[in-house]
Amino acid sequence: MIKVNKENMEYQEGMTVEDVLQKKKYTFRMITVIVNGRVVPKDQYATYMLKDGDNVDVVHIMSGG
């Protein structure tokens, strides 16, 4: 199990940040991904492997429509 924006998500072996974004339908471009308190660069989303128990924050920046 991992936490994504404070909610539980089933962990799967080999899961990347990009997989999480797809699963959550997080399609907005202005996001910052933080895993266990450390920012993951955008160009590593497809390769950054998550571990069971990781805490993932996907911070959507836009605060105005």
Added chain:
Amino acid sequence: MVENVIEMKKAHRLLARMDYELGKVQKGYTNRTLYINLCDNTIKSKPVTQQMKDIFIGGRGFGLWYLWNAVTSETKWNDPENEIIISTGPIGGITQYPGAGKSLVVSLSPITGTVIDSNVGGYFGPLLKFSGWDALEIQGKAEKDVIIYIDGNNGYVTIEEAPEEAVDSHLAAEQFTAMYADSEEDKRNVAVVSAGRGAENTLIGLLNFSFFDLKRGVPRLKQAGRGGIGTVFRDKKIKALVVKYTGVKGDTNGPADKEKIINAGLRLHREIHDLDKVQNRMREVGTAHLTEIMNDYDLLPVMNFQYGSHPDAIKLSSDVFKKYFTQGLPDGCWYGCSMACAKAVDNFELKTGPYKGQKVCVDAAEYETIAGLGANCGIFDPEYVIEANFYCDTYGIDSISTGTLMAFVMECYERGIINKEITGGLELKFGNKEAAMELIHQMGNGYGFGRIAGQGVRRMKKIFVEEYGADPGLVNDIGMEVKGLECSQYVSKESLAQQGGYALANKGPQHDEAWLIFMDMVNKQIPTFEDKAQALYYFPMFRTWFGLNGLCKLPWNDIEPADNGLTDEPAKVPEHVRNYVDIFNGVTGKNITKEELILQSERVYNFQRIFNLKMGYGTRKYDIPPYRFMGPVTKEEYESRAERYDKQLKELGYDIEGKTVEEKIKMLREYREDQYQKLCDAVYRRKGWTPDGVPTLETVKKLGIDFPDVVELISKYQ
């Protein structure tokens, strides 16, 4: 065209003229405003006091102050005492920083009965200032159609009867621009404010502010849409306001320290150039990029805000609209805006209405219009959206209110509250674009069911209950208005903070005070009532500031520095806040901090809240939204998100085993309505208001807005 406008101009009858000494803008102000009364054709200059600049800053602040002094608590929107005030603000008119040409319009609203403000692009506000006037204040009513013409180079103002020009905006803007320009090139020095026939026939009239697009050879139209100010404009029998000023330069706004502004501008221009293409693509598609995002996050209003997404929403996506938007043209609605998000569709052939068969340039389509006229009505056809957008604009009716009221009508039709007999044969089912288009024409032209629909959601609720026997509980729950203003186009059901963002907003549920859905619902950054109250304090205050200064909100957070996510408070976009402090200080020569920026807004924001109180509103009971803002009203809505709602009820300790959907709706409603009241408590506390939502005496004293009439008014509510 040229011959036509010569004849039209010959038909003008001069009613009044005032010659004036040309003004010079110093540190963002000309230090005088222009007052016009259409009852007796008074034209006069008024001084801007230091108190006005210190407390109200400019723009919306000036508008609120003038209106406060012009009306009593008994004044109605169509009384001659009501005013329309247009002002940009001290920063408005600079050309070095994107989004710095906004005008703010203030009046008493026909649909809310209290003060409304609306912001708009186009050249009018800045050219008015460069002509020597920080604001234009119009009171009274003319007997016949008039125009007000301001010649900012030759120094005179006229009121003229103008019987022959068109009322509809796409024509009026073209005719008045051609009439007062000396050449094609000179047309960019003319700016026109106009409404349209629909502003006469509905209560949701808007104002179109023009800017001349030299590349396209047409005047473009930007809208002060919210709250029916166009209806006030036509009630005063104003056909157009025209300003002409030649000579806009980089320092026309008279900045105290130009370097500060240039440096801030360069930083933002660089960001836009480098990052817009990987962020929101505002330069390609404008705000249309939001449609697919809102659909993905279940926030796109579908079928009167019942649902948050739809499989056909892809047909309204930005990639679809990009094919209609002419690319590669400078689409800024004021000089120097490299964000250039004012997209347009060229050579669009109209299929319906009085201009059927004509090819026009349509300022279309922004997210709100796509979501409101399209998805919210179950219509997923981009060409319908463009056509409906064109007619809303040229008729002078607000496309946001039109979308929301149309969606309400459609749901009422589908639920049997109204029928073909009542609609005059229109089968107003979700998705019926022909019926929807016909209703827009009826609203614009003032006939048929359009006369009822054009009164807005709040009045329709009353009519449907009193005349057609509708269940008052149901229509009140599903009619998406607060304070009488129709809701803008986001589903707020799963974000308590955004419910407050909408329903606590001074003017009614427009998202320009706060859009907190991502922070609240997605990021879960503001879990407690206190967190939400702090967000509902900071963001409305911060965003109010744009309207005091003639600024557009979009360059604040629709583009962000590459490292914004690494800052302490990314939602505030700290680097851009620094830019705003710099440009304010660069223009005015003052030395404010980011905290003082918020204080400037707080004064005006609280004053507007108290203005609502003066007009008979402004307390807690006017901040309560219909239940659909908070949660599912109907069985279908509950079932569309059953997993989410069931989970929430279980987590809250409700026993839902064996319960019907109706029983679960009731439980959820009880909980969510209670949460909303608790949110109000927290927000009022944070803002320094009483439990009934009135600023305390201590708050107004602290803010320096303890004028005797303010103190007398609020003392009754302490």
